[in-house]
Amino acid sequence: MKKIINNPDEVVSEMLQGLVKANPQLQYSKDLEVVSKIDKENKVGLVSGGGSGHEPAHAGYVGKGMLDAAVAGNVFASPSPDRILKGIQEADTGEGVLLIIKNYSGDIMNFSMAKDLAEMEDIKVEMVVVKDDVAVKDSTYSTGRRGIAGTVFVHKLAGAKAAAGGSLDEVKKVAEKTIANIRSMGMAMTSCILPGVGVPGFSLGDNEIEIGMGIHGEPGVERTTVKTAAELAEILCNRILEDYDYSDSEVAVMVNGLGATPLMELYILNNEVEKILSEKNIKIHKALVGNYMTALEMSGCSITLLKLDDELMNLLDAPCDTPALKV
Amino acid sequence: MKKIINNPDEVVSEMLQGLVKANPQLQYSKDLEVVSKIDKENKVGLVSGGGSGHEPAHAGYVGKGMLDAAVAGNVFASPSPDRILKGIQEADTGEGVLLIIKNYSGDIMNFSMAKDLAEMEDIKVEMVVVKDDVAVKDSTYSTGRRGIAGTVFVHKLAGAKAAAGGSLDEVKKVAEKTIANIRSMGMAMTSCILPGVGVPGFSLGDNEIEIGMGIHGEPGVERTTVKTAAELAEILCNRILEDYDYSDSEVAVMVNGLGATPLMELYILNNEVEKILSEKNIKIHKALVGNYMTALEMSGCSITLLKLDDELMNLLDAPCDTPALKV
Numbered sequence: 175m176k177k178i179i180n181n182p183d184e185v186v187s188e189m190l191q192g193l194v195k196a197n198p199q200l201q202y203s204k205d206l207e208v209v210s211k212i213d214k215e216n217k218v219g220l221v222s223g224g225g226s227g228h229e230p231a232h233a234g235y236v237g238k239g240m241l242d243a244a245v246a247g248n249v250f251a252s253p254s255p256d257r258i259l260k261g262i263q264e265a266d267t268g269e270g271v272l273l274i275i276k277n278y279s280g281d282i283m284n285f286s287m288a289k290d291l292a293e294m295e296d297i298k299v300e301m302v303v304v305k306d307d308v309a310v311k312d313s314t315y316s317t318g319r320r321g322i323a324g325t326v327f328v329h330k331l332a333g334a335k336a337a338a339g340g341s342l343d344e345v346k347k348v349a350e351k352t353i354a355n356i357r358s359m360g361m362a363m364t365s366c367i368l369p370g371v372g373v374p375g376f377s378l379g380d381n382e383i384e385i386g387m388g389i390h391g392e393p394g395v396e397r398t399t400v401k402t403a404a405e406l407a408e409i410l411c412n413r414i415l416e417d418y419d420y421s422d423s424e425v426a427v428m429v430n431g432l433g434a435t436p437l438m439e440l441y442i443l444n445n446e447v448e449k450i451l452s453e454k455n456i457k458i459h460k461a462l463v464g465n466y467m468t469a470l471e472m473s474g475c476s477i478t479l480l481k482l483d484d485e486l487m488n489l490l491d492a493p494c495d496t497p498a499l500k501v
Numbered sequence: 502m503k504k505i506i507n508n509p510d511e512v513v514s515e516m517l518q519g520l521v522k523a524n525p526q527l528q529y530s531k532d533l534e535v536v537s538k539i540d541k542e543n544k545v546g547l548v549s550g551g552g553s554g555h556e557p558a559h560a561g562y563v564g565k566g567m568l569d570a571a572v573a574g575n576v577f578a579s580p581s582p583d584r585i586l587k588g589i590q591e592a593d594t595g596e597g598v599l600l601i602i603k604n605y606s607g608d609i610m611n612f613s614m615a616k617d618l619a620e621m622e623d624i625k626v627e628m629v630v631v632k633d634d635v636a637v638k639d640s641t642y643s644t645g646r647r648g649i650a651g652t653v654f655v656h657k658l659a660g661a662k663a664a665a666g667g668s669l670d671e672v673k674k675v676a677e678k679t680i681a682n683i684r685s686m687g688m689a690m691t692s693c694i695l696p697g698v699g700v701p702g703f704s705l706g707d708n709e710i711e712i713g714m715g716i717h718g719e720p721g722v723e724r725t726t727v728k729t730a731a732e733l734a735e736i737l738c739n740r741i742l743e744d745y746d747y748s749d750s751e752v753a754v755m756v757n758g759l760g761a762t763p764l765m766e767l768y769i770l771n772n773e774v775e776k777i778l779s780e781k782n783i784k785i786h787k788a789l790v791g792n793y794m795t796a797l798e799m800s801g802c803s804i805t806l807l808k809l810d811d812e813l814m815n816l817l818d819a820p821c822d823t824p825a826l827k828v
Contacts, residue, residue: 178733178769179766180729185765189765189768190768192767192769192775193771227763229765364503400504403507406505433763436554436556437556437557437760437795440519441520442505443505445516471800
């Protein structure tokens, strides 16, 4: 196993310490694996989190205009309720807290328990669940669709609404509208190795890729041979466009790398995605291209579309200042 | 070969088109592979470039406060003088142009020829050469030390000086001072595949890494077994600190990934680098952690230190707005 780590049991803690050292506007709660803003703002708090290994998600999105706290579980494992409660406490300034999670059973269970615990402390808490992955109906760790890279758009737009002084109810409504307008689809070309395991979680042949694979290596919809960027863009976009009507609308696009895919390839893919959307008269308001939601050193990508109306567009364009996204 | 590409001969062109589509404030000069700002500012122009495959370098650093144009060669190959001349023309607003290149023989030759061609068009051109890699004295493609990730700091600081209205001479002096204060050292864990070649350029054993390997796979100083993050930080930092006296100074740090190294590992490495510098009473003013100068899908990293004085610190903190770096 070739990884730049020390003790596999300490990767999350050491990573978050390294993140906070590079971003001194953030703080780290030892043992509870929570990253939060040092300067609290009097507004609705936003908390996200989940298993580690998807960096920069989620701690990389803590900062002005996005999240107030991120709670990290172990690699590919949901954080425990006590950690999440700490995140809620860090994010709460009396205006209530919105939890934004991806649709995995462990996260649903643990964030729900933490919500109950926080409510016993008289903190108002609401929760939204992102289910953007159109690949499969149910999956290894989820009932219903999985949450993947589109979650970052939910952080951004709900974060902007909270920064603008929206109430907990208003921020939740924006998050729900964003979630309803998002679809994603991914593919993987290589596996990844969990630090505590030491061997790949699955294997793909030399000329084999898996369409629709999840960000923890969960099964997709098809194993096939290596495709061109144009073919891949078509497969992934078509699946998204069949699922939701983006025609004649204005969208935000995310072309996301899973960790080991060179930026060169993501830009080539973006070039193809733009051609497909342009042919269908779908206008791209903004395109994010890079590693936004990864799967350790997995090689592969996902494409996300978000349909924008005036409100969502303004929230997307509002300023934010986080380690992984600045607008 | 598992890559998200179409025709291997078109990867540079398609990548730059995809970049510009995601960054509509930039424009792309077809066939000449130049990315430049659409809105010209009346100031000294900054141009960088070199072989492709190091994304986001260099087109990702075109924007306010950094470069005015970037010239892309084919993968790992220097751009031809006609391309570079186009970059100079795009960047020139009558105040002269500074070329910032990494120390590779092909770049030295081609950028020097382009400088001559531009001077025949009465454009004032100066050139600086970054040689930050302390690993080896001479290398496969360079006489003298190689230029690697520290180059991004030169873009940033010279870019800020130009944005502040510095003359060509003043901008060049800042670039030279920055170059004099920078040292870098890297290591690689896996090879990468050039799209036009299809097979890895070198191979490393399952438990083998190469200390000091260059960003084109050029030989380093030692092949050894996999190290912990703490050991790696010590090996790389020690080599840098032996070469230049950073004691009791304030520095900028870059912990750079070579393309396929997860952000998790870069943050863990940053955590170790901070410990080493802190023990030596070297104060970190700013740390950049991410993929700033890559080598396609090579797995590995580099560490860069830049000694700051008041002038360089102010220039580092000055605003910039580019695809790959925003301050």
